[in-house]
Amino acid sequence: MRFNPKARLDRSRVRDAGSGGGGGLGGGLGGGGMRIPIPGGGRGGIGGVILLVVLFLVAQCAGVDLRLGGGGGGGLGAQAYSPARLSDEQQGSDRYAGCTTGEDANNSQDCARVAIENSLTDYWESELGGKFRPEQAMVTFSGSVDTACGAASSAVGPFYCPSDESIYLDTTFFDDVLEGQLGGPDGSFVEFYVLAHEYGHHISNVLGYMGQVRSQQTGPQSDAVRLELQADCYAGLWAHHATTTKDASGEVLILDLTQDDINEAIEAAKAVGDDYIQKRSGGRVNEEAWTHGSSEQRKKWFMVGYQQGSLDACDTFAADRV
Template sequence: MRFNPKARLDTGRVRDRGRGGGGGFGRGGGSMGGARMPIPGGMRAGGGIGGVIVVVLFLVLTQCVGGGVPGLGGGSSSAYDTSRFAGSDRYENCRTGEDANDDVDCARVAVENSLHDFWSDELGDRFRPVEQLATFSGSTQTGCGGATSDVGPFYCPGDSSIYLDTTFFDAVLERQLGGPSGGFVEPYVLAHEYGHHIQNLLDTMSRVRTQQGPTSDAVRLELQADCYAGMWARAATSTEDADGNVLISELTRQDVEEAVAAAGAVGDDRIQEKTQGQVTEESWTHGSAEMRVRWFETGFDSGSLDACDTFAADRL
């Protein structure tokens, strides 16, 4: 990824909610805000496998205490390195493409801006921006109920927002790819979630009647989001700015395969429907990795919404 250093970034829709709390684990979140939940053994966040173990343990712990043990409901944990999270000012210094080239947080803003511009052009009058691209760690409240890290990245139609726990994401990427950069992984995930936003705008979600099985509507919805991600990637690799720069200078099939595999490892994503104030835990099928890559390529090769009509496809 290479951003035009002179491009202006718009941070208006990208928010960081900081850590845990917020009532995501039920009652007591407010009073526990900012408190630290000690983890026996005094573990610390670290790189490599240690970090992954800490994250897994954190998830186990939060799952265990999530049932309402008094006083442990805050969702805060000393296991995370908080230095990267400065609450709402996480994106404050993201002003130009140069910042995006230097900083993964600012790169997230730049990718959101690129998705915004691409889909605004593509949909015209039908376009509405996402309400928020919200990053958090631990837990957060959404228009689809409370969400925790283990849900993975997701789009909530109820508040037209994308939610991303970047700590969990980083840990999985580290395990998968041996480094936090991951190349195309995060842009792919963001583009896929943005694809669900487009489906929301186009009322495609109402076409989903069947949830189970490899040719179900739920799978078709997921593969279409991959196809939409491919449409954006086509533009991002070919559209030149005023200075002749393209956003993504090179994208190989291996990059795409890697991104699809990593997204699956992150826990995939789920479209969270509003059900009694709870995030639904039912599992969604996304189709095989091979199908996902193929539909991404369909969007990439065609650049066409019509070509991404997975609901009309005989063969997925």
């Protein structure tokens, strides 16, 4: 992927919380703290973390009823919202201070992260029109961070918190866990796929799909898996349109996206499939425990978005089978 050197970057929604914490937007915590270590291996290790993460994020943040047989509407309800424009003080560290142009994005992964956030925001605003609202913030951190969904450690991996509508990630995840523990691919587009996936959760939130996850059911056709596959599809949809996205002055942000980039995304999707993680962590493949979908499901739905380029094609909740 190459960024347009003439493009100007908007850092207003990107911040770095530094190490050992830092508040998410919105003040106090909306639930208990959460610090789950990712084991180096062992039966069910990483897969168990993923299950806990998805149940925590959906139940605690979105207010969705995940009890077995639980009734009621669930869903997000009305949430107070004001567009996030982070002040200099809120920006935390100066990690992104030098990110002003597309040329900076070509030379720095940090600045590329800002450019990808800008591209995702521009695409989804164009796609959704009046329904759209940007994520409150994309927050990088080291060690741990406080969010409206609770405290999270680096071990949780990248995640989206619906309560403060923000994306959080410790960027060491890609080398230490995705590549090191799970044997995933190495490449800058791996992170961009993950960011697009997490932004996809925000879009599912905005469009109300997150409220359709109403049970604690797991398995390849469960609501939880459909939500994750929708985020993969939305990531592919953004990738399809990425080279059309623009900065505030109308300059194209991304000059090209190659087949190698898409291959990196597909390999990353494979590495975070439930079946792959179960095998990698030394356990047997247990479909009924799946919360994110198999490697094949995740690759399939990323490619549905990328090849069809249609928002309607990503309605995983309407599909008979995913």
